[in-house]
Amino acid sequence: MAKMKGVVVVNTERCKGCNLCVVACPLHVLSLTSKVNQKGYNYVQQIVEDTCNGCSSCAIVCPDACLTVYRAKEA
Structure with a gap:
């Protein structure tokens, strides 16, 4: 089974630092x-x-939709 790798992209101007x-x-x-x-x-x-x-837990809880998670299979 291939392992997943993720990258989080943050819209820094929309982020309010709610943590x-x-x-x-x-x-x-x-x-x-x-x-x-x-x-x-x-x-x-x-x-x-x-x-x-790439689980996207961060993007799901973000109230301002500032996070986008991209994921791909590792080679």
């Missing part, structure tokens, strides 16, 4: 940054590149 996606991620690949967007919010980013399995 729900960070808590929802079972593999702890997301974290809030110390940087702020144009609205003054700290936004989330993927901090661990190769650990995400």
Whole structure:
């Protein structure tokens, strides 16, 4: 069975830093940054590149639909 690999793409300008996606991620690949967007919010980013399995838990709980998860089978 092929292993799935995921990548989280964040719309940083829409993210309000609510931290729900960070808590929802079972593999702890997301974290809030110390940087702020144009609205003054700290936004989330993927901090661990190769650990995400593409489960989309983060995108499901995001109230502002800021996250898109792409997944593919690892070669």
